[in-house]
Amino acid sequence: MxxxxxxxxxxxxxxxxxxxxxxxxxxxxxxxxxxxxxxxxxxxxxxxxxxxxxxxxxxxxxxxxxxxxxxxxxxxxxxxxxxxLKEAQHLLAHIPPHLPKPAQKSVPVPTVKHEEQMKVAEPEPAKRPEHAKKPEPAKQPAKAKRVIKNMALITAEEFALVPAYLKGRLGYNQINAVIEEINKAVVGKYKIMHRPLKSMTFTARNLYSRFIEEETKDTKGEFFIVDADIKAFTQLTLDKRFHNILSILRHCHRLREVRSGKLVHYIIC
Structure with a gap:
């Protein structure tokens, strides 16, 4: 070894x-x-x-x-x-079967101011004998309030049924944001339409005149706006994206279009 x-x-x-x-x-x-x-x-x-x-x-x-x-x-x-991805899968697994459809907004606009609020209370006259009493005047019915029709928001269920070629990259919240802006335009327009002419400013009277000129037999009795109203009362840009959203709103029966020459009327459904 x-x-x-x-x-x-x-x-x-x-x-x-x-x-x-x-x-x-x-x-x-x-x-x-x-x-x-x-x-x-x-x-x-x-x-x-x-x-x-x-x-x-x-x-x-x-x-x-x-x-x-x-x-x-x-x-x-x-x-x-x-x-x-795990969070998204968790959210997807816990989506409720349906979401409640938001109630349609209505904005009450009084036609005129109640005279009762403008008058000062007067003292009651002295009581007369029964045989000398005058018949009481008939009570005036309460003034009816006009309601401005608004567009209801899109629900999650409705959005899921919109075809993919219409949605593109648009999101559920983007569409509802545009609906809220359109409702602003509708309210802004019809608040002016329901006001007495005497109480209008010069600008409001010009708008009122345009509103009357834009009405046709097809829009009579309907709540509608045009592109000029959207520009006047909202910050929306009338670009390709906006018109894509209008296509979705037509598909979901939130509005319909009526053309009169070059003017397009967006009628609230």
Missing amino acids: MEDTESTVMEDFCLHINTKISNIKKYFKLRKIGKEKHLKGLLQKIGKDMILLNVLLDKMETEVNQQEKMKHLLQELQQAAERD
């Missing part, structure tokens, strides 16, 4: 000595190459290539570091996306 160990050590020692001798021979060869004129150019070219190789290695190291940072960022994004 002892002999085998000594043999192994001796072999390793011999290998080490032979390696050293081989390296010394290579050194001598390289020294000879440096002294030979026709090989100096080759050595200079090798030196330049080594410098370029070092530059490339530095760039590669920088790129590897950037890729490592990008990898960490992508991992964080993946984790965030997985969390959002």
Whole structure:
């Protein structure tokens, strides 16, 4: 056993000595190459290539570091996306079977002010004998209040049934936001329409005149607005997106369009 160990050590020692001798021979060869004129150019070219190789290695190291940072960022994004996906799946699994349809808004507008509120209370006359009593005048019926018709909001069930080619990238809340703006225009218009002419300002009278001119036999008795009303009473932009939403509202029977020449009347359903 002892002999085998000594043999192994001796072999390793011999290998080490032979390696050293081989390296010394290579050194001598390289020294000879440096002294030979026709090989100096080759050595200079090798030196330049080594410098370029070092530059490339530095760039590669920088790129590897950037890729490592990008990898960490992508991992964080993946984790965030997985969390959002779990939340979305949870919400999807717990959607109620139906959402209540919002009640249609109505804005009461009195036709005239009650005279009773304007008059000062008068003292009651002295009582007369029964035979001298005058017949009491018939009581005036209470003034009826006019109601401005508003467009009801779209429910989640209705939105789910809208064809995909109509919805595009539009969301449920975006459509209802436009409905609320259209309702503002309707209320703004018909508040002016229901006011007495004597109480109107110059601007309101001009609007009133336009409202009357825009009425046709097809719009008689209906609540409607036109593009000019939307511009006057809302901040909406009458662009392609707006007209796409109008198509959805027509599909959901919230409004219908009646054309009179170039003018389009949006009638509230």
